[in-house]
Amino acid sequence: MPLSRAFDYLPAAEGPPARPGSRVLVRFGPRRQTGLVLTHGSESELPVDKLKRCTATLDDEPLLDQDDLWLIRFTADYYHHPIGEVAAAALPALLRQGKPLHPTAQYLVITDAGEKTEIEALAKRAPRQAELLELLCDAGGNGVDVDTLTEQIPNWRRAARGLREKGLISQHETRLDDEPGPDGKGEPGPELNEDQCRAVEAIQRSDGFRAFLLDGVTGSGKTEVYLRLMREVIDAGRQVLILVPEIGLTPQLVSRLKHRLGIEPAVLHSGLTDLERLKSWRAARAGTAKLVVGTRSAVFTPMPGVGLIVVDEEHDHSFKQQEGLRYSARDLAIVRAKRRDVPVVLGSATPTLEMLHHCREGHYEHLRLPQRAGGARPPAVRLLDLNRSPALDGISEALAAAAATHLESGGQVLMFLNRRGFAPTLICAACGHIAECARCDSRMTVHAHDRSLRCHHCGSHRPLDDTCSECGSPVRRLGEGTQRLEETLARRFPEHSIQRIDSDSMQRKGAMHEALSRAEQGEADILVGTQMLSKGHHFPKLTLVGIVNADQGLFGADFRSSERLAQSIVQVAGRAGREDRPGEVLIQTAFPEHLFWQELIAGGYEQVAEDELAEREQTRWPPYTRLALLRSSAHRQGDAHAFLDAARKSIEKHSGEHVRVLGPVDAPMARKAGRYRAQLLVQSSDRRALHAILASLRPSLETGPAARKVRWSIDVDPIELW
Ligand code: ADP
Ligand code: ZN
Ligand code: ZN
Numbered sequence: 001m002p003l004s005r006a007f008d009y010l011p012a013a014e015g016p017p018a019r020p021g022s023r024v025l026v027r028f029g030p031r032r033q034t035g036l037v038l039t040h041g042s043e044s045e046l047p048v049d050k051l052k053r054c055t056a057t058l059d060d061e062p063l064l065d066q067d068d069l070w071l072i073r074f075t076a077d078y079y080h081h082p083i084g085e086v087a088a089a090a091l092p093a094l095l096r097q098g099k100p101l102h103p104t105a106q107y108l109v110i111t112d113a114g115e116k117t118e119i120e121a122l123a124k125r126a127p128r129q130a131e132l133l134e135l136l137c138d139a140g141g142n143g144v145d146v147d148t149l150t151e152q153i154p155n156w157r158r159a160a161r162g163l164r165e166k167g168l169i170s171q172h173e174t175r176l177d178d179e180p181g182p183d184g185k186g187e188p189g190p191e192l193n194e195d196q197c198r199a200v201e202a203i204q205r206s207d208g209f210r211a212f213l214l215d216g217v218t219g220s221g222k223t224e225v226y227l228r229l230m231r232e233v234i235d236a237g238r239q240v241l242i243l244v245p246e247i248g249l250t251p252q253l254v255s256r257l258k259h260r261l262g263i264e265p266a267v268l269h270s271g272l273t274d275l276e277r278l279k280s281w282r283a284a285r286a287g288t289a290k291l292v293v294g295t296r297s298a299v300f301t302p303m304p305g306v307g308l309i310v311v312d313e314e315h316d317h318s319f320k321q322q323e324g325l326r327y328s329a330r331d332l333a334i335v336r337a338k339r340r341d342v343p344v345v346l347g348s349a350t351p352t353l354e355m356l357h358h359c360r361e362g363h364y365e366h367l368r369l370p371q372r373a374g375g376a377r378p379p380a381v382r383l384l385d386l387n388r389s390p391a392l393d394g395i396s397e398a399l400a401a402a403a404a405t406h407l408e409s410g411g412q413v414l415m416f417l418n419r420r421g422f423a424p425t426l427i428c429a430a431c432g433h434i435a436e437c438a439r440c441d442s443r444m445t446v447h448a449h450d451r452s453l454r455c456h457h458c459g460s461h462r463p464l465d466d467t468c469s470e471c472g473s474p475v476r477r478l479g480e481g482t483q484r485l486e487e488t489l490a491r492r493f494p495e496h497s498i499q500r501i502d503s504d505s506m507q508r509k510g511a512m513h514e515a516l517s518r519a520e521q522g523e524a525d526i527l528v529g530t531q532m533l534s535k536g537h538h539f540p541k542l543t544l545v546g547i548v549n550a551d552q553g554l555f556g557a558d559f560r561s562s563e564r565l566a567q568s569i570v571q572v573a574g575r576a577g578r579e580d581r582p583g584e585v586l587i588q589t590a591f592p593e594h595l596f597w598q599e600l601i602a603g604g605y606e607q608v609a610e611d612e613l614a615e616r617e618q619t620r621w622p623p624y625t626r627l628a629l630l631r632s633s634a635h636r637q638g639d640a641h642a643f644l645d646a647a648r649k650s651i652e653k654h655s656g657e658h659v660r661v662l663g664p665v666d667a668p669m670a671r672k673a674g675r676y677r678a679q680l681l682v683q684s685s686d687r688r689a690l691h692a693i694l695a696s697l698r699p700s701l702e703t704g705p706a707a708r709k710v711r712w713s714i715d716v717d718p719i720e721l722w
Contacts, residue, residue: 005082006038006083006084007026009026010051010053010054011053012054012056013053017057018054018058018059019037020038020039021037021063021064021068022037022058022060022063023036023058023059023095023098024037024054024057025057026052026054034096034098036064036087036091037062038069038072038073038083039069058098058100059101065304067336072087072090072300075325077691078691079327080694080695080698081327085324086325089297089324089327090300093277093278094274094278099278101282102175102282103278105146105147105174106145106146106172107144107146107171108132108149109172110133110137111167114163114168115137119133128153128158128159129159129163131159132159132163132169135152184262187259187260187262189227189228190374192228195368195370196369198367199214199225200225200228202367203229203343203345203367204229204232208341208342209340209342211337211363211364211365212343212344212345212364212367213355213356214348214367214369215351215367215369216348217378217574218570219374220349220370220373221374222347223256223312225345225347226242229345230242230257230261230308230310233307233308234291236307237305238290238306238307238308239287239291239292239304240290240306240307241294241299241310241333242291243295243298243309243311243319244293244312245313246270246318249269263291265291266283266289266291266293267280267293267294268280268281268295269294280294284303285302287303287304295329296319296329299336306342307342308342308344309333310345310347311344311346311347314346314352315348315352320719323713326718346364349574349605350567352563353563353616354623356609357613357623358623377582378583379545379573379574382584382586384586384587386589386590387590391548393488394484395415395485395488395546395548396588399586399588400492402544402546402586403415403493403546406543406544410541411541411542411544412519412525412542414526414575415527415548416548417502417549418531418549418550418568426453433468433469435453438460439673439674440673442458442669447461447483451463482500486528489528493526497523497524498524498526498527499515499519499526499527501515501527501528512532516537519537519539520538522539522541527542531568533572539575542575543577543584544576544585544586545573547587547588550569551591554591554596558721559616559619559622563608565596566600566608569600570605573585620683626690627718628694628717629679629680629715629718630680630712630713631677631679631713632677632678632710633675633710634676634711637666639706639710640664640678643712644664645664647697648661648663648680650697655693658689659683660682661680661681662680663679665678665679665680698714
């Protein structure tokens, strides 16, 4: 486990001391490491003769300014996480590894003598050299960089040596500098409607920090509101940061921002190479990038001129990191805006109860866009009672008939499965035995394409059995996965094309892009998919959304189940009927009388949210209380529990009446990848009291006798409890 503290060093022997925000090389135990200077101190717990010197200073000027360092410190304190790991998360990989901010590239360039050489003649004696010389000849005066050469001519280095010795080529080192992008006017957008204008004006009026919840149904023109605000901030010479969910960062979004603003956004996401990432980061830090578009970790990007922060789809789970440093980029975006005294806009069609609660309390301002812009009507939502029309192979006759009607009139149909992992399991009709993972306490999922059983939790897999391992009779599958659904639909609608979009079918690089463009252009008549389909895509021909398996969410164990179910249904329903065609949403359920459905149909997301808030207040769950989850795992169950028992004792010793401790209990999946897992929930209505306890707990967790046998973590404001 990394330690949760910073370490003291003396400045390097040569040169001026490295300023806070710069990197240094230090000796840490037997290893050399890159360190980040957080602050200068005049004293240390260690006597001076015990302090080591930094070996070298890596940056002439600080990479991070005081505000950036403040955010790192805040994050470490709030999430009770080692500050070194927070600093590491805030820096691009290359800088973390000690590489220079401005890397240099090696170029090979042809010389005058080289230009005069007869390539044909050379080719007879040294074909490799001739090939390389020809390439450089074509490239002309700028030459070719080493990375490109490596791609084009394997083993070019030997040939290059030969050519250099003959004086036919030369090698140069060039610093990769950033050119400022275009700074055009951009294309004009639609005239804003009344609701949009009101939202824009409210945000423009804010003098300094204020948080705004932009609560607008899908297609209500939230992005147009962002664009208007961005335009103004950029024209005033300042920078904008927009955070988007992982799946939401599409080429379409980037190109829309680019064209409308007439600038080149700096993009930051996990699909970039390290060098591309560094380049975007550098442009943000230098202020040459006026707009930074990024996923979660972009919240740490230094932006000296930031004037506005936007979080799009604030409800999206990908803003919360679920391992290591478990931070919420949305929450840190708000904290950062406050520190920089600039407005922050949080957009969603299905705002989290946390944000709605802040609005009710008057901390944030609630701005509503209740209508779709551009005239599209909201879809009609109806329940299909599975008791009357049972689902054979996943699709009820009523849903199939509706699909046929929509397809006949030229519409596109989307069949939505509420998340992978629910299904399909393998069950024995004779004895009821369900195939389970040998390494975890979880059910195996059937993958028909390679006839395997896979565990979605630990990744282990084995061939699909035809007969029950318990009793030997033939087995059948329970529940429906996307593949099963695809097969059913293919049988039912043989003349229509089907496109499946889920994380299994989209693993090949570029597959997602191809599938989406088929879907968007209407080449696929029927779409089958999971949550992946529900974000940010625009399917002009889509008129029917079928929600195939909503019921699992009705009886979820997590206190957030209803909120989540409502969010996924409303998000996917938002895909239907976006243009001239009205949309229809049909939900299959065996529980049509359930209160949740009554509220969702009659009052929409807003009604569900209101009721949920009332219930949370009564039952004392967030946002009315704060949570932290302490997790542990070990090879022996007893060790995982002993660690948490000790933690519980320590908490009880320090805490007053404001703190409730639940557990330790086995984690819902008590065994994962061969380790036993347990958890302890700490709850308080007083955020400060909770944090004081966690802060005092951490040192004893790190050094206590139980710590050596377990892996453990603290998750502040957890969003996955079970
Ligand atoms: P959201 O971000 O809320 O989903 P968008 O900003 O993407 O909504 O807008 C949805 C569609 O409506 C887009 O095609 C957009 O160009 C159009 N639109 C947005 N605002 C207006 C407006 N005021 N007048 C006409 N069309 C608009
Ligand atoms: Zn498993
Ligand atoms: Zn059996």
